Amino acid sequence: MKNTCAFFLVISLSSPIALAQQAPSKKPSDDDVVGLCPVTSITFNSKQLMPAGQIKVEANRAEIIERKVAQFTGDVDIVSDSATISADQAQIIENGKQLHAKGDVNYADKQIQVSSDTVDVDSVDESLTMSSTVYHFNDSAGRGDASTIALNTQDGLILRDARFTTCPEGEEEWVIKASEISIRRGKAWGEAKHTRFYLGDVPVFYLPYFAFPLTTERQTGFLFPTLSNSSSTGIDYEQPFYWNMAPNYDMTISPRLMTNRGLQLKTEFRHMSQNSTSQVNVEYLPNDTDMAGSPDRYFYRFYHHGELNKDWSTSVDLNGISDDNYIVDLGSDYYSRADTHLSRTGSISYTSENLLFTLHAKDFEIIGDYPDTYRALPEAKMNYTLPLAEYLEFRLNSELAWFDNTSADEPTAMRFHAAPTIAIPYQRQWGEFSAEFSALNTYYRQSNIEGTELDKTVNRTLGQAKLYGALYFERDDSWFSDDLSMTLEPRMQYLYTSYEDQSNIGFYDTTIWLTDVEGLFRAQDFTGFDRITDNNQVTLALTSRLLDSANREQFVASVGQIFYLDDNRVIAAAKETDRSLLAGEVDWRLYEDWNFHADLQLATETDKVERSSTTLEYRLSSNKLVKLTHRYVRELSDETIDQVGLSASWPISDRWQVVGRTYRDLEGHRSIENYFGVQYESCCWAIQIIAQRQLSNRYSSDGEQSTDEFDSSISMQFIFKGLGSSSSSSDMLSKGLFGYRKPYSLN
Known part of the structure; x- marks a missing residue:
């Protein structure tokens, strides 16, 4: 047919x-x-x-x-x-x-x-x-x-x-x-x-x-290796193997061969369920041939976060290392060589509309010769809020903690703190007002206090009152342009806290806060409750903003200072003058792609800058940016910090990308870190070469950290795209600009 x-x-x-x-x-x-x-x-x-x-x-x-x-x-x-x-x-x-x-x-x-x-x-x-x-x-x-x-x-x-x-x-x-x-x-x-x-x-x-x-x-098989060379490890070759064990858990096993130190095994196990995520990392280097005695070296980490139901959640973060120089010598994906401790925490939390309850166990592993840190084993916190009327609410912040120390010579303590507060909040578009009246009660039972001025039991009760007010003025044009609107936002706070002698209480989790504009409005000078400063002071601050037609901030400047009406009698926070440092901040969008940020704390009695940081950034896109920074601290651990840094990422063609950073210590007249990376990337393959030199920060046998030794390294990674790797210039960018944050807080 x-x-x-x-x-x-x-x-x-x-x-x-x-x-x-x-x-x-x-x-x-x-x-x-x-x-x-x-x-x-x-x-x-x-x-x-x-x-x-x-x-x-x-x-x-x-x-x-x-x-x-x-x-x-x-x-x-x-x-x-x-x-x-x-x-x-x-x-x-x-x-x-x-x-x-x-x-x-x-x-x-x-x-x-x-x-x-x-x-x-x-x-x-x-x-x-x-x-x-x-x-x-x-x-x-x-x-x-x-x-x-x-x-x-x-x-x-x-x-x-x-x-x-x-x-x-x-x-x-x-x-x-x-x-x-x-x-x-x-x-x-x-x-x-x-x-x-x-x-x-x-x-x-x-x-x-x-x-x-x-x-x-996700599929089982070999991932692309990494190859590097450094003065610490020698030629360093790492070959990861990925094991897709099940849809909800997997493992990466990475043998790492270092010519200076030997063969290390790194493992990472991940597990995920509907309500939780967990990860276990174990790194082990037997017989480190670059150290006297060829000791075994290790690092471990266990992380878990889970939700028991809509209100209850759990969290665990446990870390440990074999010796102080492990991170310095062998590196880490989770800690830097500047860290002084590893966290060991576990918690369970309950959250509802009016109640927040958390039970913590906090411990630390100290790196180097630093004072032992108190462990909170455990620490329970409860914050409760109850609206009583439209402009009236009741708050209760409480905490119960047991503090222990690895040193047998240090005091230990049980501390219970409760702070009931009556608050009157009032907010409108033109301003806001709030009044708070609190009773601060803290009970201590201290042990191992022989030979100290501490008392076995202490019951401290203080009263605190805080009045806060702010006004928001706005005009449709500014002194600089008719296209910008301008705001003027004066703020004032009066703070009063009664006095009680606290020299019979130890320091368990308390350090003094650093001062910035927002910090001027804190109710306390210290973290924790071991010292509560007596206050009779007024805080004044002024903020001005320039807003464009889309209501975006183009310029924000703030300045503030505390004026002390009475001398402070808590010795640990005693003030030498009748006013605090003058704190100021500036955020300025100079142009669409240019941003400037600066903050400083100025001692008004001497007109000397105590702390400052400045950042100028040009950011054209996610991989086109240049950032110049400077930070200064007059005294930090008996040293002056005066450093300038330059970070940059820029594609020099469609396929070539460079990333670099350098930091120089102006006080010590030397470079402290240099990093340079270059990558060629085409549609289907890429190669990355990274060179860096930085302070090694190694610890001596007595725990003292070196500030004169440097470590240099060069690494290379080759990538066939589509064959088990999706690496790109974004990976090199994140490493080259480690710790990068936008230097401004404009909306």
């Missing part, structure tokens, strides 16, 4: 072929852009498939011979229950048991899309064979060509004399050539035999066997 018009035929298949999945391409969107290049996403519309066991053929011309052979010519489209085939000609034999198509053949299923010269399908053997092919994997940038592609239910997908790359067409900067590439059914990895890796047209290495990922899903 012949038919010259469009034709539909439905034939029952005795043994439907089980095929993978693929689809035609769609127009690239913003979400398809990865790194520098757009990635064409391939989707497969399964709605176009036929019901199980059926096939549909559409063509310009059809001929059926004795009900055994059906021949189709001209724009042939064949749709089964699992794939689609288009060709110039097609032949179906014995009621669908065999199919042969040729001439501009395109095959698509949910796994692969192939263009070829011919395709043969045998439903009895459940096999499919294509020759002279060009292929593209679904949900992946992986593509290539092969002399033949064979698909069957037993072996899966096999490509012979194949090439594979994740680079865009026409930009094949790296290619894998293999005698055979196989894609087993149900596996997310491809396997290649007799593999040659090419950069451009140059072969760089050979592997008899190679496995690579086909999707972005």
Whole structure:
């Protein structure tokens, strides 16, 4: 039978072929852009498939011979229950048991899309064979060509004399050539035999066997290694292995070989459930050959956060190291060489609309020769708020803690603090007013106090009153431009706290606060409750803002000071003058991409700057920025801090990115840290080279920290994109600008 018009035929298949999945391409969107290049996403519309066991053929011309052979010519489209085939000609034999198509053949299923010269399908053997092919994997940038592609239910997908790359067409900067590439059914990895890796047209290495990922899903296998060289570790090679143990937990095992120190093993285990996340890190270096006696060295970390229900949550953070110099010598992903202690905390919390309750256990491991820190084992806090009327509320802040110290000579204590407060809050657009009246009661039971001035039991009760007011004035134009509106915000606070001698109480968790503009309005001079300062003082501050037509802050300046009406009698906070330091802050958007921040504390009696920090930043985009900083502290641990720093990140072309930072100690006339990184990044591969020199901060045997020794290092990382790594310049940027924050607080 012949038919010259469009034709539909439905034939029952005795043994439907089980095929993978693929689809035609769609127009690239913003979400398809990865790194520098757009990635064409391939989707497969399964709605176009036929019901199980059926096939549909559409063509310009059809001929059926004795009900055994059906021949189709001209724009042939064949749709089964699992794939689609288009060709110039097609032949179906014995009621669908065999199919042969040729001439501009395109095959698509949910796994692969192939263009070829011919395709043969045998439903009895459940096999499919294509020759002279060009292929593209679904949900992946992986593509290539092969002399033949064979698909069957037993072996899966096999490509012979194949090439594979994740680079865009026409930009094949790296290619894998293999005698055979196989894609087993149900596996997310491809396997290649007799593999040659090419950069451009140059072969760089050979592997008899190679496995690579086909999707972005987490998969077990080797990750890309890192290679570096430093004066501390020597040549440093780390090879991570990722183990996808289950959908909700995994492990990364990273052997690390250091020529100066030996072989270290680093492990990371992660677990996630519907209501919790946990992570365990263990690092172990046996027989460090660079240290006297070749000691074993280790680091461990356990982190957990969980929600028991909508109100109750738990948290754990435990850390430990074998010696003071572990982080300095071997580095850490969680601590820096400037840290002086490792936290060991656990807590359980309850939160509701009016009540916050937390039970803590706080401990620390001290690094270096620093005073032992008191442990709170445990510490319970409860904050309760009860509205009594529209402008009246009751607050109760309370705490119960047991303080212990690893030193047998230091006092220990139990402390209970309760502070009931009656507050009158009143807020309007034009200003706000609040009044608070509190009774501060603290009870101590102290032990190990022989030979000290401390008392075994202390019951301290103080009264405190605080009156606060602020007014907000605004005008539609400013002194600088008619396009800007200007605000003037005067603030005033009166604070009174009664006095009681507290010399019979030890210091357990109390240190003095640093002063800034907002800190002038604190009710206390100290953290903790071991010292509560007697106050009779007035705080005055003034803030002015310039707002543009979109109500964005272009300029904010604040200045404030405390005026003491009476001399302070708590010796630990005694004031030498009748006023505090003058505190000021400025945030200024100089232009769209330029921002300036400065803050300082000025001693008005001597007109000397006690503390200051200044930042000037040019930020054109997320990877185009330059930041100049300066900080000054007149006295910190009997030393003067006077440092200037320059940080920068800038792409010098579409593919080259540089990141650097340098800090110089003006007081000591020397550089204290230098970092430089350069990265080349194309659509499908990248290389990073990083060099740095910094103070080592090593500790001597008696715990004293060195301020004269430096550590230098250089590292390199090579990345095949699409083969187990998504690293880009953003990783180098975060390392090169470690600790980076926007230097301004404009909205």
